[in-house]
Amino acid sequence: xxxxxxxxxxxxxxxxxxxxxxxxxxxxxxxxxxxxxxxxxxxxxxxxxxxxxxxxxxxxxxxxxxxxxxxxxxxxxxxxxxxxxxxxxxxxxxxxxxxxxxxxxxxxxxxxxxxxxxxxxxxxxxxxxxxxxxxxxxxxxxxxxxxxxxxxxxxxxxxxxxxxxxxxxxxxxxxxxxxxxxxxxxxxxxxxxxxxxxxxxxxxxxxxxxxxxxxxxxxxxxxxxxxxxxxxxxxxxxxxxxxxxxxxxxxxxxxxxxxxxxxxxxxxxxxxxxxxxxxxxxxxxxxxxxxxxxxxxxxxxxxxxxxxxxxxxxxxxxxxxxxxxxxxxxxxxxxxxxxxxxxxxxxxxxxxxxxxxxxxxxxxxxxxxxxxxxxxxxxxxxxxxxxxxxxxxxxxxxxxxxxxxxxxxxxxxxxxxxxxxxxxxxxxxxxxxxxxxxxxxxxxxxxxxxxxxxxxxxxxxxxxxxxxxxxxxxxxxxxxxxxxxxxxxxxxxxxxxxxxxxxxxxxxxxxxxxxxxxxxxxxxxxxxxxxxxxxxxxxxxxxxxxxxxxxxxxxxxxxxxxxxxxxxxxxxxxxxxxxxxxxxxxxxxxxxxxxxxxxxxxxxxxxxxxxxxxxxxxxxxxxxxxxxxxxxxxxxxxx
Amino acid sequence: xxxxxxxxxxxxxxxxxxxxxxxxxxxxxxxxxxxxxxxxxxxxxxxxxxxxxxxxxxxxxxxxxxxxxxxxxxxxxxxxxxxxxxxxxxxxxxxxxxxxxxxxx
Numbered sequence: 001x002x003x004x005x006x007x008x009x010x011x012x013x014x015x016x017x018x019x020x021x022x023x024x025x026x027x028x029x030x031x032x033x034x035x036x037x038x039x040x041x042x043x044x045x046x047x048x049x050x051x052x053x054x055x056x057x058x059x060x061x062x063x064x065x066x067x068x069x070x071x072x073x074x075x076x077x078x079x080x081x082x083x084x085x086x087x088x089x090x091x092x093x094x095x096x097x098x099x100x101x102x103x104x105x106x107x108x109x110x111x112x113x114x115x116x117x118x119x120x121x122x123x124x125x126x127x128x129x130x131x132x133x134x135x136x137x138x139x140x141x142x143x144x145x146x147x148x149x150x151x152x153x154x155x156x157x158x159x160x161x162x163x164x165x166x167x168x169x170x171x172x173x174x175x176x177x178x179x180x181x182x183x184x185x186x187x188x189x190x191x192x193x194x195x196x197x198x199x200x201x202x203x204x205x206x207x208x209x210x211x212x213x214x215x216x217x218x219x220x221x222x223x224x225x226x227x228x229x230x231x232x233x234x235x236x237x238x239x240x241x242x243x244x245x246x247x248x249x250x251x252x253x254x255x256x257x258x259x260x261x262x263x264x265x266x267x268x269x270x271x272x273x274x275x276x277x278x279x280x281x282x283x284x285x286x287x288x289x290x291x292x293x294x295x296x297x298x299x300x301x302x303x304x305x306x307x308x309x310x311x312x313x314x315x316x317x318x319x320x321x322x323x324x325x326x327x328x329x330x331x332x333x334x335x336x337x338x339x340x341x342x343x344x345x346x347x348x349x350x351x352x353x354x355x356x357x358x359x360x361x362x363x364x365x366x367x368x369x370x371x372x373x374x375x376x377x378x379x380x381x382x383x384x385x386x387x388x389x390x391x392x393x394x395x396x397x398x399x400x401x402x403x404x405x406x407x408x409x410x411x412x413x414x415x416x417x418x419x420x421x422x423x424x425x426x427x428x429x430x431x432x433x434x435x436x437x438x439x440x441x442x443x444x445x446x447x448x449x450x451x452x453x454x455x456x457x458x459x460x461x462x463x464x465x466x467x468x469x470x471x472x473x474x475x476x477x478x479x480x481x482x483x484x485x486x487x488x489x490x491x492x493x494x495x496x497x498x499x500x501x502x503x504x505x506x507x508x509x510x511x512x513x514x515x516x517x518x519x520x521x522x523x524x525x526x527x528x529x530x531x532x533x534x535x536x537x538x539x540x541x542x543x544x545x546x547x548x549x550x551x552x553x554x555x556x557x558x559x560x561x562x563x564x565x566x567x568x569x570x571x572x573x574x575x576x577x578x579x580x581x582x583x584x585x586x587x588x589x590x591x592x593x594x595x596x597x598x599x600x601x602x603x604x605x606x607x608x609x610x611x612x613x614x615x616x617x618x619x620x621x622x623x624x625x626x627x628x629x630x631x632x633x634x635x636x637x638x639x
Numbered sequence: 640x641x642x643x644x645x646x647x648x649x650x651x652x653x654x655x656x657x658x659x660x661x662x663x664x665x666x667x668x669x670x671x672x673x674x675x676x677x678x679x680x681x682x683x684x685x686x687x688x689x690x691x692x693x694x695x696x697x698x699x700x701x702x703x704x705x706x707x708x709x710x711x712x713x714x715x716x717x718x719x720x721x722x723x724x725x726x727x728x729x730x731x732x733x734x735x736x737x738x739x740x741x742x743x744x
Contacts, residue, residue: 612740613739613740613741614736614737614739614740615736615739616664616665616666616667616673616736619664619665620665623661623665
């Protein structure tokens with residue numbers, strides 16, 4: 001299979017970024033929108049072609065999906081340790097190509113309507129292209145270092161897009177927060193990479209991931225604090241992934257990231273960038289599974305399960321619809337992580353891995369749809385808050401239907417996409433870890449509840465008084481909604497188990513009817529409860545909120561995690577560490593330098609009187625000197 | 640060889656002349672006086688050349704010729720110094736030593 005053309009997939013968005021970014025003042029907004037959409041369409045077509053060729057024509061050799069690598073050495077450290085640049089094609093990277101290209105194309109089309117009339121229209125499209133380029137690069141990376149480079153690039157494009165409305169202080173601080181928190185996590189990632197390079201001597205994914213390779217077989221050779229160093233490296237790498245994927249306790253940046261324009265939230269903070277952490281774990285899955293009998297993988301599973309539960313509880317109490325969706329994203333990412341965490345390797349054992357990737361795919365579609373639908377609503381009513389919305393189903397029929405489809409998909413109602421992937425996750429959890437299974441089922445119910453809470457809140461209930469009557473969005477915005485809704489319906493029927501498995505062999509998946517029945521009934525109960533509580537406006541929800549009392553208050557204040565972080569950073573880190581260091585710098589380091597400077601100035605002041613400028617003084621000194629020398633010589637020689 | 644006068648007496652006179660020159664150079668307030676003091680120093684050394692030549696090597700004339708050189712050079716140097724003083728006077732309308740302090744800047 002010839003893969004050299006695949007390099008064009010990331011390079012076209014890069015070219016678009018340079019074109020729009022360097023000429024952002026010269027290009028007219030309408031034209032720049034078309035350039036952005038055109039560039040991404042070409043990338044998307046190439047991605048679909050690649051996926052078709054790989055999955056259905058030439059990717060499979062003897063029943064196994066091949067890993068195809070095309071790379072060249074970029075930096076050479078030793079014979080074995082070098083950093084390559086290249087592209088790596090295997091089932092998950094091809095699947096991610098499809099996800100990234102689909103969502104970013106839809107978001108670009110949508111943005112042409114949503115951002116209309118904005119001052120930085122061209123700048124916005126150039127940033128989107130930069131992000132898409134970085135995400136493609138991340139997906140196609142052949143080694144840990146290359147993935148790290150693009151990891152930082154998606155981080156910086158996320159920063160730029162969150163802070164897009166840079167005149168708004170809240171957006172600026174949200175951008176800073178997102179950047180600093182993810183950078184902090186990336187420090188873990190970097191240390192993990194360095195440990196990995198030091199102890200295994202390679203960054204290459206193929207060498208690292210080979211189940212019969214020396215890296216995986218020799219994991220026990222060096223240990224540190226009771227665990228293999230490779231396990232430590234994997235945990236540190238997972239910290240990097242957890243930062244990007246907003247896993248507990250590094251989740252605090254994601255809700256604030258909603259300050260960015262809504263299409264950005266859909267593209268970066270729902271569908272693509274935040275799944276980079278999941279993708280990273282999946283990319284190193286054989287290592288996670290085999291090293292130390294999956295110790296690091298258990299960490300992934302429990303962090304994922306806890307994040308899923310934690311975020312779902314917070315999501316119920318939020319009143320800003322974008323924040324509900326943000327916490328929902330975090331919860332679903334936790335789902336993907338826990339699915340990876342409970343996965344095995346061979347044959348049907350690998351159902352968790354498959355389900356995680358499946359859920360990543362379907363979630364990207366329906367969550368992007370939810371965000372774009374929310375953007376459409378916000379565009380119409382000019383508010384993010386649930387209390388300003390109601391009865392919109394009559395005004396915005398297309399948004400209503402597509403949002404409903406997405407909500408049903410995320411709630412796990414068949415035949416929508418989310419049901420199939422979520423069911424596989426629950427099957428995997430049921431087979432490997434009952435505790436995680438119960439958490440998963442409970443979270444599924446919560447998901448259905450909070451999603452229909454906002455659905456009913458937005459589209460049903462009484463009409464609110466609007467500034468001007470809300471109306472359906474233009475075609476450029478509703479077209480992506482319809483396309484994504486279609487994908488949310490049919491996405492579940494893609495036979496993922498035959499395409500993406502850890503051993504790349506594929507297996508026949510069967511619906512496990514009892515488990516599916518439980519999942520559906522939990523989802524339906526969640527929807528029914530939401531119906532009772534929120535379909536008509538009544539005091540029931542307030543009553544229950546007061547019944548839960550302090551717990552409700554905690555949850556709606558996000559369990560005070562922002563405050564804890566502020567306390568830790570401002571009170572403990574700044575006062576305890578930064579201030580002494582600042583004092584040391586100001587007094588000792590600067591003091592030494594000032595002492596040298598000041599003493600020179602003082603001495604100079606003292607002795608500058610000697611240079612009187614009167615030549616007779618100089619002549620006098622000269623004569624006296626001559627006399628002294630003469631006396632000395634006479635004294636010496638007359639002895 | 641001058642009858643009745645030893646070399647020490649002559650050298651004493653030139654030394655006195657020399658130190659009067661040094662003293663004048665250091666203490667005079669007027670640049671012209673300073674210049675005259677320099678002439679005293681030079682003349683003291685010229686007399687030394689002649690006297691030492693006469694007493695040590697009476698058959699040779701190097702010392703005498705050298706003194707003529709020194710007188711010529713001193714004349715040139717005086718011309719130069721006077722021209723500097725005139726220029727200075729044009730600039731600051733003064734030939735006082737204390738007014739030339741600004742040269743240090």
